[in-house]
Amino acid sequence: MQYKATVYANDRLFPEPIPHPLQQLAPCSDRGSPYPELWRLTLHAPELVSLLKPGQFLHLLTRPLLSHDPLLRRPISVASWHEEHGTCSLYYQVVGRGTAYLSQLQAMERLDLLGPLGQPYPMPPTGQQSVALVAGGIGIPPLFPLAKTLLQKGHKVTLFLGARTRGQLLMLGEFRQAGVPYFVTTDDGSAGRLGRVVDDFHDKLLHSHHFDYIYTCGPKGMLQAVQTITAAAGLSGWLIMESHMACGLGACLGCTIRVQEGEGWRYALLCQEGVAFAVGEVCFDV
Amino acid sequence: MSNSPAQAGVTPDLAVTLGTRRPLRLKNPVTTASGTFGYGVEFAPYMDITALGALTTKALTLEAREGNPGRRLVETPAGMLNSIGLMNAGLEHFLRETLPQLRQFGDLPIIVNISGHTVSEYATLAERLNQEPGIAALEVNISCPNVENGLLFASLPESAALVTRAVREVCDLPLFIKLTPNVSDIAPIAKAVEEAGADGISLINSVLGMAIDIQTRQAILQATFGGLSGPAIRPIALRMVYQVYQACSLPIIGMGGITTWEDALEFIFAGASAVAIGTANLVNPRATVEVIQGLGEYCQYHKVACLAELIGAAHR
Ligand SMILES: Cc1cc2nc3c(=O)[nH]c(=O)nc-3n(C[C@H](O)[C@H](O)[C@H](O)COP(=O)(O)OP(=O)(O)OC[C@H]3O[C@@H](n4cnc5c(N)ncnc54)[C@H](O)[C@@H]3O)c2cc1C
Ligand SMILES: Cc1cc2nc3c(=O)[nH]c(=O)nc-3n(C[C@H](O)[C@H](O)[C@H](O)COP(=O)(O)O)c2cc1C
Ligand code: FES
Numbered sequence: 001m002q003y004k005a006t007v008y009a010n011d012r013l014f015p016e017p018i019p020h021p022l023q024q025l026a027p028c029s030d031r032g033s034p035y036p037e038l039w040r041l042t043l044h045a046p047e048l049v050s051l052l053k054p055g056q057f058l059h060l061l062t063r064p065l066l067s068h069d070p071l072l073r074r075p076i077s078v079a080s081w082h083e084e085h086g087t088c089s090l091y092y093q094v095v096g097r098g099t100a101y102l103s104q105l106q107a108m109e110r111l112d113l114l115g116p117l118g119q120p121y122p123m124p125p126t127g128q129q130s131v132a133l134v135a136g137g138i139g140i141p142p143l144f145p146l147a148k149t150l151l152q153k154g155h156k157v158t159l160f161l162g163a164r165t166r167g168q169l170l171m172l173g174e175f176r177q178a179g180v181p182y183f184v185t186t187d188d189g190s191a192g193r194l195g196r197v198v199d200d201f202h203d204k205l206l207h208s209h210h211f212d213y214i215y216t217c218g219p220k221g222m223l224q225a226v227q228t229i230t231a232a233a234g235l236s237g238w239l240i241m242e243s244h245m246a247c248g249l250g251a252c253l254g255c256t257i258r259v260q261e262g263e264g265w266r267y268a269l270l271c272q273e274g275v276a277f278a279v280g281e282v283c284f285d286v
Numbered sequence: 287m288s289n290s291p292a293q294a295g296v297t298p299d300l301a302v303t304l305g306t307r308r309p310l311r312l313k314n315p316v317t318t319a320s321g322t323f324g325y326g327v328e329f330a331p332y333m334d335i336t337a338l339g340a341l342t343t344k345a346l347t348l349e350a351r352e353g354n355p356g357r358r359l360v361e362t363p364a365g366m367l368n369s370i371g372l373m374n375a376g377l378e379h380f381l382r383e384t385l386p387q388l389r390q391f392g393d394l395p396i397i398v399n400i401s402g403h404t405v406s407e408y409a410t411l412a413e414r415l416n417q418e419p420g421i422a423a424l425e426v427n428i429s430c431p432n433v434e435n436g437l438l439f440a441s442l443p444e445s446a447a448l449v450t451r452a453v454r455e456v457c458d459l460p461l462f463i464k465l466t467p468n469v470s471d472i473a474p475i476a477k478a479v480e481e482a483g484a485d486g487i488s489l490i491n492s493v494l495g496m497a498i499d500i501q502t503r504q505a506i507l508q509a510t511f512g513g514l515s516g517p518a519i520r521p522i523a524l525r526m527v528y529q530v531y532q533a534c535s536l537p538i539i540g541m542g543g544i545t546t547w548e549d550a551l552e553f554i555f556a557g558a559s560a561v562a563i564g565t566a567n568l569v570n571p572r573a574t575v576e577v578i579q580g581l582g583e584y585c586q587y588h589k590v591a592c593l594a595e596l597i598g599a600a601h602r
Contacts, residue, residue: 023332023571061569068364068517068545073569114571244359246366247568251324253344253373254359267352267373 024048025110036167038138039092039103040079045113046086052078053120054145055240055276058090059248061112062098073114074098075245075271079141079171091141091170117248118275121146121215121238124155128212128236133180134160134201134226136218140170142240143217147180158209159183162197162218166190198225205233213237214279224284231280238276245271258283298585299592300578302339304537304559305485308460310423312339312395312560315593316550316578319541319564320344320399320425320464321370322515323574325384326391332571337578340395341388342425342562347400348407350376356508360497365518365543366565367495369509372401372430377411385420395422397462401430405439405452413456424459425539426450429466429491440466440491443478450482462539464488465530467519472526473533480534487530488539488562490523516565517543524556531557531598545573547580554593555600 026045033039048058059073081088094103105111124131131150133143140161150157159182163169166186175182184192185200193200197218205211214237216226223239230237246252248271256267257274259281268277300314317340318326325343326335335341353373360367374380388396398421402408408426415421428439428449439445450463463479465472467490476487492513497506505511523542530538540558544550545566553561566573585593 070361071364071366071516071565071569072359072361244357246359246368246565247322247328247571249324249328249568249571251328252322252359252368252568253353253370254368256353256358256373258355 023112023114026113027108027110028105033103035170037093038168038170039094039099040089041092041102041105042087042089043111043113044085044087048113048115049081049083049086049088052081052088052116052145054149055121055142056116056118057248057275058088058113058115059117059245060098060102060114062101070097070101072098072246073248074102075117075242075248077142077275078116079144080174081145091138093138114248117271119273121240121276123153124150124213124237128155130156130158130210130212132158132160132201132205132209132211132214132237134197134214134216134218134222136162136197136222137164137168138170139216139218139222139240143215144171144174144178146215147175148178151179157181158211160185160197160201160204162186162200162222164188196222196225198222198229201226202229205229211235215276216240220284223282227279227282227284235279237279239279239282240276241270241274241282243270247271258285296591298582298590299594300339300582300585301592302559302594302597304539305460308458308485310340310395310460310486314339314578314581315554315558315560316574316581317342317397317539317560317562318567318574319562320427322564322567325388327387329567329571333575335391336394337575338394339560339578340397340422341391342397343384343388343399345372345374345399345401345427346377346380346411347372347374347402348377348411350374350379354507354509357506358512360506360512362495362497362514362516363518365514365516366568367497367507367512367514368492369507369512371509377414381414381418385418389420396420397423397425399425399427399464401427403430405449408449409452409456412453412459412461416457416459421459423462423485424453424457425462425464425488426453427464427491429464429468438466438468440464440475441469443474446475447478447482450479450484454483460485462486462488464491465526466491467522467526467542468494472529476530476534476536480536484536486537486539486559487534488541489530490519490526490542493519493522515543517545519543520549520552524552527553527558528556528600531601544577545570547577547584550577550581551584551596554596555598557598557601559594559597 026043162185217240250272255270304310354371495514520543527540537559540553541562
């Protein structure tokens with residue numbers, strides 16, 4: 001495939017500009033660990049919350065004031081928010097220094113936030129009634145605001161969610177309360193079906209369920225499998241991707257992923273065009 | 287800036303003039319380091335772009351470059367490695383789309399950073415940009431491999447001078463040659479570009495480094511090596527600015543890890559006439575304006591009428 005020189009930081013390829021994000025210091029009003037090895041953080045940031053759309057992320061400075069280290073911000077998706085209270089909640093996994101810092105925040109300690117960043121998830125075209133959400137592990141929470149919006153817009157939503165073990169099935173209660181039917185899979189069989197969430201989705205897609213559209217968020221291997229399955233089934237939808245970021249603003253050109261375009265390919269900036277990419281578009285070779 | 291309480295009195299003059307033959311006058315000494323500020327628009331939600339002393343753009347090459355494959359960023363202690371690979375849309379796109387956008391910032395001086403594989407590529411770029419209105423200066427990034435011998439142009443005095451001379455011949459704009467810290471002695475290189483007709487020197491570019499994934503036992507960056515930037519490199523950059531100030535009489539745009547106004551002052555005392563904020567923008571989009579504000583408050587507090595008086599103070 002040929003490289004196509006099309007996308008650069010200052011080109012606005014997408015229809016709607018990102019609403020002007022904010023930088024603010026937000027106190028954390030709730031912090032804790034409702035799930036083993038997974039953490040929740042609730043932040044009070046009314047101006048920022050009033051701008052949020054499903055699919056956007058916050059860029060958090062995970063270090064003490066005046067410190068230089070760890071240097072870069074950490075991107076974390078917004079899992080839910082409450083406009084009247086001016087709060088939003090994030091779920092995260094402690095995997096390194098930045099997330100370890102978050103897990104040690106004291107209540108009311110303030111965090112430097114940038115956001116909302118990234119494009120809101122594109123909505124299904126009219127007529128695409130039945131929507132499947134396929135989520136794995138820490139990829140579950142980013143789909144919760146989307147599920148609520150899809151329901152409000154009158155779509156039929158089915159959630160496939162998978163995790164290593166029962167205790168890590170994030171936000172199950174919230175999805176239940178919102179009225180989203182779901183199928184559970186765990187790696188160890190401690191809840192729902194034993195095995196991979198992708199296989200469960202594939203089975204239902206082939207044998208018992210009709211879907212018009214999909215969204216998926218989770219580990220790279222899972223996204224790749226879902227892309228293969230849905231592309232083969234002729235379904236459209238979106239993969240919710242990750243990449244290593246510095247600025248989150250489209251300035252450093254560090255967060256590229258390779259996407260197909262026509263007969264060729266190009267590098268897309270995840271923080272500007274993403275974080276959702278169309279099924280069939282992503283090249284998983286890097 | 288609570289630790290530099292402003293006092294009543296006259297507003298200090300932060301303006302600096304770089305060079306004499308082709309003077310580049312800036313209303314304050316703060317610009318952006320190439321590649322860390324996009325083309326400015328990305329930062330407009332967070333700050334007033336026109337408050338900058340100047341805006342330095344991302345590397346521009348003759349043809350579009352897609353940049354490097356694979357992972358491009360690794361965080362390191364108080365720093366980061368990047369291997370972006372000069373990703374940019376090329377000269378024609380720049381002239382058609384980007385430059386008109388940059389002109390919307392009015393009087394803000396625009397410093398265009400250029401890169402090439404060959405001496406003639408640099409010359410072609412400079413010749414073309416020389417005809418365009420709205421460009422205040424060129425910053426010539428010579429920390430690129432010369433395809434003819436694989437060495438960086440900036441690594442030897444002879445090749446550094448060769449590029450400088452070629453660009454000088456075709457271009458009347460102020461020329462700032464951007465040097466790499468990855469050399470054993472910076473002084474002869476600075477002298478060589480001075481003799482070849484440069485109007486100033488920018489330094490430092492990022493420091494060559496690497497990181498290895500202990501699981502895969504392989505380099506994390508697909509390009510193996512990357513450029514280290516951020517606070518981690520600041521002492522190296524400061525030392526080199528100090529050395530270049532001693533070695534030649536060209537004005538210096540100092541950069542490397544500058545994050546706060548205190549950092550910027552160190553560079554000015556070491557001999558920088560202006561400073562560029564790089565990696566700090568990627569973490570705090572207001573870094574530049576906070577530095578400008580801090581410099582003003584420092585001058586006011588210490589009753590410095592003109593910031594330019596402070597340039598090179600550490601040598602006196
Ligand atoms: C758009 C987006 C949304 C995300 N949402 C969530 C979420 O809701 N919950 C959650 O737990 N995690 C989420 N992640 C992953 C999260 O950003 C990383 O786990 C986190 O940055 C790790 O930081 P650390 O300091 O703990 O780890 P370290 O490994 O010490 O981090 C070192 C560097 O690598 C980067 N990094 C490490 N892992 C990742 C990763 N998976 N993706 C991108 N950069 C990474 C860090 O940002 C940092 O720059 C998201 C990532 C992206 C890109
Ligand atoms: C993401 C990134 C991209 C860069 N791109 C360029 C570039 O295109 N041209 C250039 O001359 N320098 C480039 N640099 C180097 C910076 O301009 C600067 O010289 C260096 O990073 C040191 O300053 P800092 O520590 O303040 O970032 C880049 C640096 C970073 C971090
Ligand atoms: S361009 Fe800097 S993170 Fe996307």
